[in-house]
Amino acid sequence: MVNAHPFQINVPQSVLDDLKERLADTRWPDEIKGSDWDYGTNLDYLKVLTNYWLNTFDWRKQEAMLNQFTQYKANVDGLAIHFIYGKGKGPNPLPLVLTHGWPDSFFRMYKIIPMLTDPEWFGKDPADSFDVIVPTFPGFGFSDKPSKPGFNLGRVAELWHKLMTDTLGYQHYVAAGGDGGAAVSELLGQKYPDSVLGIHLTDVAFQASLNADPKTFTEAEKKYSDRMQQVGMQEGAYAMLQGTKPQSLAYGLNDSPVGLAAWIIEKFRTWSDCDGDLESVYTKDELLTNIMIYWITESIGSSIRGYYEETTQSSYKPGGRVNVPVGMAVFPKDNPPPREFAERGLNIQRWSEMPHGGHFAALEEPEALADEFRAFFRTLRK
Template structure:
């Protein structure tokens, strides 16, 4: 460990891992499928076969690895866990430090189009005063971060790690935070636990509150939202219930079969994005497979799913009626998996900006990086501090 508490990291997947992957793809034992099933029963086999054929014969991991290594990677020991993160300095007079947190089944790779837009706005027709120092950690148990070996590493514990990374390792006294999916939960807990350090938070996802609410107090829009969430859980939420209850049982299959892993992940990219049923309208095969490789090559699908288990057992950080007082901005992408009304968000957040986005879904940074970048610039512009 170097003096600053971080040390450089470079991605270098052993060739033996790639050779083993090719062998496993060659030996896939495919299941049967109902005629004209489409995606109704889950991942469509015709599409998956085409993606797996590309993975086996055309996908160039070494080229993707070289692209990933153009970023500045570090690892840092935080409370006994070595956490991987990208750290790109802003090109402007006073870059604002911003920590971006991904979710599942995503990875730090989701931010690769967003990063240059935030660090170097001038190159994209923006104002240098809007530049950010961008920090993108890999969640514990994801990608090149260590896998927790003990119970209890929920989003609350991750928030503590991120606070240590930003203040103790990188030396910032004040910073901003943003995220979606699991990253939105981490971001809110950061603001709740460390309001003196957080100048503002931005979210592109809001889930149901863990704090019990009296239905009589809810607006019609909030009651409708909760019904929609309940119906979504019935139709689409089986994966989360499995992750939150018996993740280890599923892990044996997904850690052993690259086709199984790809099927588990790509179905979510199709279902949760603004792609009108055609996943490659939003994500190229190379993008889909690079993200999948960050789970396969590191053998982190099991540890990534466990955060659902830990979150299910963690106590709600908010007391009834309590609000996170750090200023919050919220971007509502139309194909996000939940669409809460503003009054729902204002029960727990100090909402200062609420934007209905014109397009995009759950993977906003990868789907609509320019829209998200402009939204982040606009929200954080009034809160920039000298010497943050």
């Protein structure tokens, strides 16, 4: 392994003490009585979560759990990139780079990693094992923050390719992800087809949308386009703000742990298959562990800045295409497109419409997603 060294999470106690003081001193806003989540994060729920965070949540326990994964930091193009490296236990593990998105983190993958590295433990064929590499986006968590403008998704894909080939020494590998991780996986397949055997996505990222011509839409595509326009009007304000004025938002989120939690958990509730009940899908510990990764590293500002970089300097060009084999698992609460829309930019070889799940599939439905990875990538192992 080149330019990499072992890493373990060890948050200074002073950071945790400061957090407790801030939680205890929260200045709460008012709320329209009976408004539930209509105006955004519900006040009563956030107070319950904050009380748990202050009085019950044990970061050291979560830290120890995360440190059970083998982790490294590697110098890639001058940036220290944090990654989990799970070695496969089957006869011929296939290298798989798994990429998270926003507002999650490498923690999105914590349930699925052992299912992929050691399928026999879960009653599956050991021949389907993977070497699983889960890097942390630059500007997120324990990876370095880019200090110059222009660090868009294409630059992330370049770093991942160098991590896989130069640092880890793989000649060929596969990629998968959702949200921003779907975009990076798309770009890996598009830019490095000699190395990337195939990719698996849970979201259609950008290329298909960029190639879409409304004049040629099928009825299913028209319905999808209308639905996405409506979703954009109702739910897209966060992306507009993060894509235009991320620094203005960063001050409040970086200073207030409750403000940070409110910004993140509202997305988890809206985008997950939970019927409005967050804790039917996630535990409080899971929600707070993901939030803590942003808080302890002070990375919320640099994470949302990525929206601005991609908005002002897109990594995609009209007419581009991902020609390596693509598998897609679309989840019902994630506004799935029709297959013909995805095929406008992707070489779809496997299309699975999943019965349950939403945007954070690896956290919500890890067993089902692991089965999809095994089935699709099995065809590419030769």
